[in-house]
Each structure stands twice: as structure tokens, then as C-alpha cells.
Amino acid sequence: MSAETHSPVREPLHRPAGLAGFASDWASDQRTFKNVSWGKAMMWIFLLSDTFVFGCFLIAYMSARMSTAVPWPNPSEVFALHIGGSDVPLILIAIMTFVLITSSGTMAMAVNYGYRHDRRKTALLMLITALFGATFVGMQAFEWTKLISEGVRPWGNPWGAPQFGSTFFMITGFHGTHVTIGVIFLLIIARKVWRGDFDTGKAGFFTSRKGQYEIVEITGLYWHFVDLVWVFIFAFFYLW
Amino acid sequence: MTETTVHTHAAPQAQTQAPAQTHQQHPIGLYLAVWILLFVLSTFSYLVDYVGLQGYLRWSLILIFMMLKAGLIVAIFMHMAWERLALIYAILLPPLLVLVFVALMVSESNYVLFSRLTFFGAAP
Numbered sequence: 001m002s003a004e005t006h007s008p009v010r011e012p013l014h015r016p017a018g019l020a021g022f023a024s025d026w027a028s029d030q031r032t033f034k035n036v037s038w039g040k041a042m043m044w045i046f047l048l049s050d051t052f053v054f055g056c057f058l059i060a061y062m063s064a065r066m067s068t069a070v071p072w073p074n075p076s077e078v079f080a081l082h083i084g085g086s087d088v089p090l091i092l093i094a095i096m097t098f099v100l101i102t103s104s105g106t107m108a109m110a111v112n113y114g115y116r117h118d119r120r121k122t123a124l125l126m127l128i129t130a131l132f133g134a135t136f137v138g139m140q141a142f143e144w145t146k147l148i149s150e151g152v153r154p155w156g157n158p159w160g161a162p163q164f165g166s167t168f169f170m171i172t173g174f175h176g177t178h179v180t181i182g183v184i185f186l187l188i189i190a191r192k193v194w195r196g197d198f199d200t201g202k203a204g205f206f207t208s209r210k211g212q213y214e215i216v217e218i219t220g221l222y223w224h225f226v227d228l229v230w231v232f233i234f235a236f237f238y239l240w
Numbered sequence: 241m242t243e244t245t246v247h248t249h250a251a252p253q254a255q256t257q258a259p260a261q262t263h264q265q266h267p268i269g270l271y272l273a274v275w276i277l278l279f280v281l282s283t284f285s286y287l288v289d290y291v292g293l294q295g296y297l298r299w300s301l302i303l304i305f306m307m308l309k310a311g312l313i314v315a316i317f318m319h320m321a322w323e324r325l326a327l328i329y330a331i332l333l334p335p336l337l338v339l340v341f342v343a344l345m346v347s348e349s350n351y352v353l354f355s356r357l358t359f360f361g362a363a364p
Contacts, residue, residue, distance in 0.1 A: 018325060025326035033327050044331050055338040059345050066349035069356045076289050094286045101282060105275035108317045115265050217264060217319075224317045228310055234282075235306035239289050240299070 043218045047225045050178075054229050057171050058236055064163035073159035075238050079143070093238050096139050097230065100179075103132030104227040107186075107220045114216035119193055122216060126190035129223065133183040140176045144169075171233055178226050182219075189219045264319040274316045281309050 015034060016024055025032055033041045065072050080087040110125035147168070151158045154166040192198065192211060201210040285305040288298055315321040320328060 015324075022325035022329060025324060032330070034324060036323065036327055041327070044327065048331050048334060051335050052338065055335065055341070059338070059341055062342065063345045063349045063352075066346065067352035067356070069353060069360070076292075090286065090289050094282070097282050097286070098279065101275070101278045104278070104313065104317055105271060108271040108275075109268060112265065112268055112271065221318055224313055227317075228313050231306055231309045231313065235285065235302050239285060239302045 037214060039214065039218050040221070043221050047221065050225065050229075054171075054174070054232070057167075057174065058232065061167040061171060061237065064167055065161070068161040068163060070161040072161050073157060073164045075240075078147070078159065078164075079238060090238060092139060092143055093234065096136055096143075097234055099132050099136050099139070100227050100230050103129045103136070104224055106132065107223045111217045111220045114193065114213040117199065117213065119196055119199070122213075123190045123194040126186050126193065126216070126219075130183045130186040130190065133179050133186065133223075133226075137176055137179050137183070140172060140179075144172075168237070171237060175226070175229055175233055178229065182223050182226050185219055185222065189215055264322060266319075266322075270316065274312050278309055278312060281305050281312075285309075 015021060025034055028034075036044075076089040077087070079093050080089045081091045082088075083091065106125045107129045110122050110129060113121040113125060147165075152165045152168070154169055156162040157165050192202075193213075193216065195202070197204075198211050198213050198215070203209065204211050282305075285302060288301050288305070293301065314332075320332070
């Protein structure tokens with residue numbers, strides 16, 4: 001099995017754009033996503049399935065919150081931090097949001113430098129992204145510790161509806177897991193970029209196929225998705 | 241639409257084996273602009289809570305800022321704006337079905353709340 005098993009298809013140079021292109025792409029032979037590699041297409045489809053997972057979590061949260069006869073704890077107060085003698089509402093969550101957005105920005109730039117084959121900058125920006133991601137997870141761990149010490153449990157809490165704890169741990173826990181996996185993924189790819197695997201055509205450890213700088217963009221897709229999910233969690237769980 | 245078709249056929253010893261992929265290459269300034277915009281939008285959505293807006297104004301502002309942020313991330317950072325319609329529709333239309341699920345569960349939740357209040361008494 002060599003890497004050349006895919007048949008070299010000579011594509012027509014003029015592919016229709018817009019809706020006509022949509023129809024012809026989907027009606028065509030062999031591949032639907034004409035200018036997207038299988039790796040990128042599969043990452044998108046994985047992200048689509050992950051969208052449904054998080055969609056179900058948020059719907060479960062909505063159902064729990066809408067159907068409870070007990071008042072829901074006010075997230076603005078629950079997640080307030082005592083800074084300088086007064087309670088600042090949601091401040092830790094706001095900082096976490098900014099950290100994650102910043103990591104998304106550095107990731108987008110890493111993708112850009114990846115395609116320019118600037119190994120140093122790509123690897124460095126990916127490491128910075130991973131660092132911000134780790135910071136985010138660390139702040140989440142702090143938040144969990146704080147809430148657990150205040151008596152929040154999956155089956156109850158001091159302020160109101162008992163479902164608050166279970167949905168909180170479920171949703172933020174699953175998101176934190178995604179961030180953690182993303183950090184590991186970033187570190188692995190950053191190491192490969194740093195070593196120059198994609199310039200020398202070194203075989204990967206799992207598929208034994210030669211990698212390309214496109215993997216940086218695919219990693220980026222995953223990372224931006226993690227940020228995207230946080231946008232929804234921030235809006236629905238923390239702000240609502 | 242960047243339709244740069246780089247045809248490198250799977251010749252032996254070829255540098256890249258990729259069949260005609262578009263490399264998503266855009267100016268750094270665009271990313272920085274979106275980054276700043278995301279910061280501003282996040283600040284706005286935080287201010288919604290900080291100022292303490294309530295009711296429909298609060299909810300609509302939260303949703304508007306959320307959708308703007310999500311749109312920017314997907315369109316620019318994830319390069320969806322430059323993909324072909326075949327991929328855009330394949331990825332962005334199915335999540336709309338989640339809204340059907342939301343509608344179902346809103347109805348169900350109202351019924352559950354009604355049952356709880358009717359058969360288990362009002363909230364303490």
C-alpha cells in the first residue's frame with residue numbers, strides 16, 4: 001500500500017460556482033468536495049457530529065432549566081469572584097473567553113505561516129495556542145474547585161435547582177476535555193512542524209504516510225471549533 | 241473564491257501528493273481584524289451581564305452577539321467563506337435540525353413543568 005493509491009483525477013479547469021456548482025459537485029462521480037482533501041472533509045464531518053453532541057447537551061440543559069419548578073441559580077452571582085472588596089460578576093468566565101479567543105487568533109496565524117512553510121513561526125504560534133489552551137483548562141480547574149468547595153454537586157447545590165450542578169459539570173467538563181485533547185493534538189503537530197517532517201516527507205507514525213502542512217489547518221479547524229462551542233456555552237449557560 | 245488548482249499528479253517522488261487542494265492563504269491583517277472584532281463582541285456580551293440588562297433585551301442581545309461571534313469564527317477562522325457551496329451546505333444545514341429538537345423539547349419542558357406544578361404542588 002503506497003500513498004499513490006488514490007487515482008489521479010484530472011479535474012475540469014472550469015467548475016461552476018454557486019448553486020450550479022453545488023448541484024454539479026453533489027451529482028458528480030467519485031468525490032463531492034472537489035477542492036477539499038479527505039482529511040479536511042473528514043474533520044468537518046467529525047465537527048458536524050460533535051456539533052450534535054454539544055447540541056444535545058445544551059438542549060438537555062434547556063429542558064432541565066425550563067421544566068424545574070425550583071428557581072435556577074443565578075450564574076452571574078455563582079460565578080462572581082471577590083476582587084478588591086467587591087464581587088465582580090462572571091469575571092473569570094470573561095477572562096476564559098478572552099484567553100480562548102486569543103488562542104484562536106494565534107491558531108489562525110499558525111495556519112497562515114504553515115502554508116508559507118515558515119516552520120519556526122508555525123511551531124511557535126502553535127505552542128502559544130497550546131499554552132493558552134492549557135491556561136484555559138487551568139482556569140476551568142480552578143472554577144470547578146471553587147464550586148465544589150462551595151457545595152455544588154451533580155445532585156444538588158446551595159442555591160436552587162439541583163440540575164444546575166449536573167448540567168454544569170457535564171457541559172463544561174466535556175468542553176474542557178475537548179480543549180485538553182486539542183492541546184495534545186497541537187503539541188504533537190507543532191513537534192512535527194518544528195522537526196520539519198512536512199518538508200522532508202517523513203512518514204507519520206500511524207498511517208506511515210507523508211504529512212503535509214495542511215494538517216496544521218485541520219488541527220486549526222478542531223481548535224476553532226472548541227472556541228466556537230465555548231461561544232455557545234458562554235451565551236446559554238453563563239449569560240442566559 | 242480562490243480556485244487555485246495546483247495540479248500535482250501522483251508522480252513517483254513528487255514533492256506533494258495532494259490532488260488539487262486549495263490552500264487557504266489569506267492576509268494576516270484579516271485575521272487580526274476578526275480577532276479584535278471577536279474581542280469587542282465578547283466584551284459587549286459580557287457587558288450585557290455586567291450592566292444587568294434583563295428580559296427580552298438581554299436575551300436578544302446575547303443571541304445577536306453569539307451568532308455574530310460564531311459566524312466570524314466559522315467564516316474567517318475556519319475558512320468557510322472561501323469553500324465551495326457543496327461543503328458549506330453539507331456542514332451548515334444539518335445543525336439547523338437541532339432547532340427542530342429545541343422546539344420539541346420546549347414543548348415537552350412546558351408539559352413537564354405543568355405536570356410538576358399540578359401533581360407535585362408549587363415550588364417551595
